Amino acid sequence: MGGEAIKQQQRAQETRVRILAAAQEGFARYGYDATGVAEICARAGVSKGAFYHHFPTKQALFLELMEGWLEGLDAQLRAIHASAATVPEALRRMAATVGQVFRVGRGHLPVFLEFWSKAAREPEVWKALSAPYRRYQAYFCAIIEAGIAEGTLRAVSPEVTAQLLVSAAVGLVLQGMVDQNGADWGRVVEDVVDLILDSIERDEV
Amino acid sequence: MGGEAIKQQQRAQETRVRILAAAQEGFARYGYDATGVAEICARAGVSKGAFYHHFPTKQALFLELMEGWLEGLDAQLRAIHASAATVPEALRRMAATVGQVFRVGRGHLPVFLEFWSKAAREPEVWKALSAPYRRYQAYFCAIIEAGIAEGTLRAVSPEVTAQLLVSAAVGLVLQGMVDQNGADWGRVVEDVVDLILDSIERDEV
Numbered sequence: 001m002g003g004e005a006i007k008q009q010q011r012a013q014e015t016r017v018r019i020l021a022a023a024q025e026g027f028a029r030y031g032y033d034a035t036g037v038a039e040i041c042a043r044a045g046v047s048k049g050a051f052y053h054h055f056p057t058k059q060a061l062f063l064e065l066m067e068g069w070l071e072g073l074d075a076q077l078r079a080i081h082a083s084a085a086t087v088p089e090a091l092r093r094m095a096a097t098v099g100q101v102f103r104v105g106r107g108h109l110p111v112f113l114e115f116w117s118k119a120a121r122e123p124e125v126w127k128a129l130s131a132p133y134r135r136y137q138a139y140f141c142a143i144i145e146a147g148i149a150e151g152t153l154r155a156v157s158p159e160v161t162a163q164l165l166v167s168a169a170v171g172l173v174l175q176g177m178v179d180q181n182g183a184d185w186g187r188v189v190e191d192v193v194d195l196i197l198d199s200i201e202r203d204e205v
Numbered sequence: 206m207g208g209e210a211i212k213q214q215q216r217a218q219e220t221r222v223r224i225l226a227a228a229q230e231g232f233a234r235y236g237y238d239a240t241g242v243a244e245i246c247a248r249a250g251v252s253k254g255a256f257y258h259h260f261p262t263k264q265a266l267f268l269e270l271m272e273g274w275l276e277g278l279d280a281q282l283r284a285i286h287a288s289a290a291t292v293p294e295a296l297r298r299m300a301a302t303v304g305q306v307f308r309v310g311r312g313h314l315p316v317f318l319e320f321w322s323k324a325a326r327e328p329e330v331w332k333a334l335s336a337p338y339r340r341y342q343a344y345f346c347a348i349i350e351a352g353i354a355e356g357t358l359r360a361v362s363p364e365v366t367a368q369l370l371v372s373a374a375v376g377l378v379l380q381g382m383v384d385q386n387g388a389d390w391g392r393v394v395e396d397v398v399d400l401i402l403d404s405i406e407r408d409e410v
Contacts, residue, residue, distance in 0.1 A: 113322035117315045130384035160396045171372030179335035191365045199404025
């Protein structure tokens, strides 16, 4: 590839990132519906043509933003899992990470909710939204299985335990968003995970 | 009160109910934002003057609908609590009721999410939304305390246990909405509550 082609590709990538950043800021500040493509283009300083070159629809753009946020969370979880000595230690350290989601996610979560509420009326978007849920369910299922195999967890049902962990985390994030000053939500997440672990950890022998 | 005054009051009550029903149908079908006051009036067959006589804003109307739904749920929970012999039995039967929320609530839940996502940007609505959360938290806290007092539950933290129950229920309802065909959600709720109970129930003596 020639120098000019590389520069062109760099410029295209920069434009893409600028559009994503402008959309993220607009969504967080005004909401998903209230932020139109024209508004995003004006913020990013790009033409509508450039926008549609990168994203077929505003919806596709939102899903890419969401994937980006979740990939960041996934990378954190994987790093914790890799460095923890046992599954209970990994779960306790992951709980501390969810506490960060409350602080970092404050701007994104309302947009998630708004988008989800629309998705419930648009069956074709469900698949994109249910995929991360199923991925986390499968991920925590595998972690619980690993804990049983390493002997730190009792022989609980990995499916039900993963469901409890995922649903409690989602419920707490939602509740923390609606009632930000109602509790120290990061602390509540750690307490709840401790309670779950109390019941599934094998008594030390 | 004369006969004419009573008739007038009945008509006012009928109008109020008709407006609530029309709004509920519009919200469920088209969403909260997409259903304007004019649309609600047309569906209900009332004038804008009549609407604003009953509700200062569309937001006030929504909050009244939400209160109505939650009162229905509260009444069910109280009836179960009153008729169950023990706290664990009450919690297992309540879990079966949450399964019904998935079926009945399908039309309402997207509107909840849409409204909540807006509320996150309007601090004055938070109070109205966080009140039910705090009420359920206090309610389940009292139930866990009763279970400890009657000797069916271990001496767990009532606050943390209530938090786990409420957050898991909210998380599962949200997940079930986004991924309706991903699982038999009513069954998942019962399994999750069973898992929680397994860990907090006192071993029979």
